[in-house]
Amino acid sequence: xxxxxxxxxxxxxxxxxxxxxxxxxxxxxxxxxxxxxxxxxxxxxxxxxxxxxxxxxxxxxxxxxxxxxxxxxxxxxxxxxxxxxxxxxxxxxxxxxxxxxxxxxxxxxxxxxxxxxxxxxxxxxxxxxxxxxxxxxxxxxxxxxxxxxxxxxxxxxxxxxxxxxxxxxxxxxxxxxxxxxxxxxxxxxxxxxxxxxxxxxxxxxxxxxxxxxxxxxxxxxxxxxxxxxxxxxxxxxxxxxxxxxxxxxxxxxxxxxxxxxxxxxxxxxxxxxxxxxxxxxxxxxxxxxxxxx
Amino acid sequence: xxxxxxxxxxxxxxxxxxxxxxxxxxxxxxxxxxxxxxxxxxxxxxxxxxxxxxxxxxxxxxxxxxxxxxxxxxxxxxxxxxxxxxxxxxxxxxxxxxxxxxxxxxxxxxxxxxxxxxxxxxxxxxxxxxxxxxxxxxxxxxxxxxxxxxxxxxxxxxxxxxxxxxxxxxxxxxxxxxxxxxxxxxxxxxxxxxxxxxxxxxxxxxxxxxxxxxxxxxxxxxxxxxxxxxxxxxxxxxxxxxxxxxxxxxxxxxxxxxxxxxxxxxxxxxxxxxxxxxxxxxxxxxxxxxxxxxxxxxxxxxxxxxxxxxxxxxxxxxxxxxxxxxxxxxxxxxxxxxxxxxxxxxxxxxxxxx
Numbered sequence: 016x017x018x019x020x021x022x023x024x025x026x027x028x029x030x031x032x033x034x035x036x037x038x039x040x041x042x043x044x045x046x047x048x049x050x051x052x053x054x055x056x057x058x059x060x061x062x063x064x065x066x067x068x069x070x071x072x073x074x075x076x077x078x079x080x081x082x083x084x085x086x087x088x089x090x091x092x093x094x095x096x097x098x099x100x101x102x103x104x105x106x107x108x109x110x111x112x113x114x115x116x117x118x119x120x121x122x123x124x125x126x127x128x129x130x131x132x133x134x135x136x137x138x139x140x141x142x143x144x145x146x147x148x149x150x151x152x153x154x155x156x157x158x159x160x161x162x163x164x165x166x167x168x169x170x171x172x173x174x175x176x177x178x179x180x181x182x183x184x185x186x187x188x189x190x191x192x193x194x195x196x197x198x199x200x201x202x203x204x205x206x207x208x209x210x211x212x213x214x215x216x217x218x219x220x221x222x223x224x225x226x227x228x229x230x231x232x233x234x235x236x237x238x239x240x241x242x243x244x245x246x247x248x249x250x251x252x253x254x255x256x257x258x259x260x261x262x263x264x265x266x267x268x269x270x271x272x273x274x275x276x277x278x279x280x281x282x283x284x285x286x287x288x289x290x291x292x293x294x295x296x297x298x299x300x301x302x303x304x305x306x307x308x
Numbered sequence: 309x310x311x312x313x314x315x316x317x318x319x320x321x322x323x324x325x326x327x328x329x330x331x332x333x334x335x336x337x338x339x340x341x342x343x344x345x346x347x348x349x350x351x352x353x354x355x356x357x358x359x360x361x362x363x364x365x366x367x368x369x370x371x372x373x374x375x376x377x378x379x380x381x382x383x384x385x386x387x388x389x390x391x392x393x394x395x396x397x398x399x400x401x402x403x404x405x406x407x408x409x410x411x412x413x414x415x416x417x418x419x420x421x422x423x424x425x426x427x428x429x430x431x432x433x434x435x436x437x438x439x440x441x442x443x444x445x446x447x448x449x450x451x452x453x454x455x456x457x458x459x460x461x462x463x464x465x466x467x468x469x470x471x472x473x474x475x476x477x478x479x480x481x482x483x484x485x486x487x488x489x490x491x492x493x494x495x496x497x498x499x500x501x502x503x504x505x506x507x508x509x510x511x512x513x514x515x516x517x518x519x520x521x522x523x524x525x526x527x528x529x530x531x532x533x534x535x536x537x538x539x540x541x542x543x544x545x546x547x548x549x550x551x552x553x554x555x556x557x558x559x560x561x562x563x564x565x566x567x568x569x570x571x572x573x574x575x576x577x578x579x580x581x582x583x584x585x586x587x588x589x590x591x592x593x594x595x596x597x598x599x600x601x602x603x604x605x606x607x608x609x610x611x612x613x614x615x616x617x618x619x620x621x622x623x624x625x626x627x628x629x630x631x632x633x634x635x636x637x638x639x640x641x642x643x644x645x646x647x648x649x650x651x652x653x654x655x656x657x658x659x660x661x662x
Binding site: 206208211215 | 358359360379380381382384385386387389390391393394395396397406407410411454458
């Protein structure tokens with residue numbers, strides 16, 4: 016059956032599409048085009064003039080050890096956030112899928128953090144872990160643990176990973192719960208009859224059947240960690256101490272907005288944009304093939 | 309292989325009583341078919357034996373061992389599910405090997421057992437395939453293979469043939485029976501299909517609203533149904549029922565519809581239901597007058613549906629060999645020695661006294 020709606024004439028479909036097209040144009044294509052153009056130029060700090068320099072900005076970037084460090088740091092950050100968020104969400108979803116009292120309340124509470132703005136989640140973590148005002152932070156220092164993420168780079172990374180992962184757990188949890196509920200009950204029962212218990216049943220039956228969900232979430236979480244964590248990191252550490260939590264998006268902001276090096280900052284954005292395009296293409300290819308089979 | 313004893317089993321979901329009182333024992337190698345209308349509790353009974361549900365009261369004993377409190381994984385039972393419940397991410401081989409791997413058998417032993425079972429079921433060429441690459445009948449075989457490869461104490465079948473087409477169902481029915489006989493594994497088989505029930509079971513358990521209506525061999529159930537429910541459930545087309553009273557000191561039934569039916573032997577009682585199967589009504593000059601509603605030719609025989617003329621107006625089906633010319637009315641004779649007498653109030657069978 017042909018379910019396509021047929022419009023007569025050209026005007027109506029164009030008018031109906033216009034709001035979305037205009038939004039995309041003004042908020043994506045225009046700035047993206049500007050970024051690509053700026054990445055090919057060098058501008059003085061006061062906006063007095065510019066020079067076309069071709070791919071010099073990119074060449075400088077990839078020969079800059081600070082930028083390469085930032086790439087490594089970002090990859091580490093993304094993978095850590097994804098693995099932590101996915102593992103926690105999966106564990107919580109498995110428990111929420113059981114027949115337990117107060118299941119409805121439990122599920123609803125787990126979804127709440129998703130509704131919190133990134134900067135707010137950072138502030139919540141400050142209240143807990145700040146060495147001077149945070150409850151846990153002060154307790155740690157009183158008991159002889161030198162906890163200060165404003166001085167210790169590893170502790171700072173731990174902070175931003177925790178805060179970022181915490182916010183993403185809710186999202187992953189919803190998907191895992193839905194995935195668990197779509198596994199036919201009889202398959203799990205068949206495994207029980209076959210003698211499979213607890214962890215083994217989870218590892219050999221439940222987890223493999225969740226693998227499409229897990230892969231989807233891995234991609235989504237990596238993208239989230241790479242691009243949507245600016246607010247969280249900036250509110251917690253501003254990329255510091257030193258550059259220990261400076262991911263690629265933080266570096267774009269610092270080089271462009273604070274240091275006014277528009278050319279280099281634009282080149283970094285273009286690299287990021289290519290990264291997103293690549294990840295999305297891989298995901299579409301993979302998910303598309305899955306639904307076909 | 310083992311015996312199965314169920315003692316005083318009850319199951320309630322909240323205030324709803326699903327199983328009210330089940331007691332039965334199976335000898336080693338016996339196949340019991342549990343049959344009944346939907347909602348009679350037959351699947352619940354199976355799930356209780358499997359351990360997938362916990363009973364409200366009662367005990368389940370397999371091979372002399374009380375397993376009531378055991379997890380399904382500890383009961384050593386294999387179950388064939390209605391929708392097969394194959395592991396979709398595993399090959400046919402892995403599906404069948406899964407239970408053996410959990411039991412920690414060696415690689416060689418697993419391969420040998422799986423190949424043996426596959427050969428028995430004609431699955432040799434399909435071992436590398438995934439379930440989604442199989443037809444319904446093949447999936448059914450894999451589900452069977454997964455059960456037999458483990459050599460369990462007990463087989464449970466939960467309407468395993470209901471998702472197959474009619475022809476395949478007849479074929480698989482025969483295969484299941486042959487396999488079960490050959491392997492000699494004690495089995496419980498749940499179905500709502502009375503043909504499956506009659507052909508597969510050493511004995512039948514007919515459940516009615518959570519109570520056992522009758523537990524007997526298929527022929528006994530057919531020839532001596534314990535009550536009107538069983539009588540109406542077993543046999544196709546279903547048995548006809550006529551209201552009447554026992555007269556002449558319990559040696560005859562005066563039907564409300566008119567005719568007097570002489571019985572063999574004396575029965576105690578008053579208001580009764582007389583049950584007679586469609587094949588035990590024969591066209592005759594005298595007897596019960598029917599107004600014919602519908603004539604269904606089935607080839608080798610013809611079904612005539614009608615109503616008793618007069619006030620009582622019971623609907624009656626008559627099975628006649630060969631073809632029947634269209635008629636408005638039909639007079640049939642009741643073969644009295646095939647009549648079943650039931651108490652009109654309780655529905656229980658009344659057998660001749662002495």
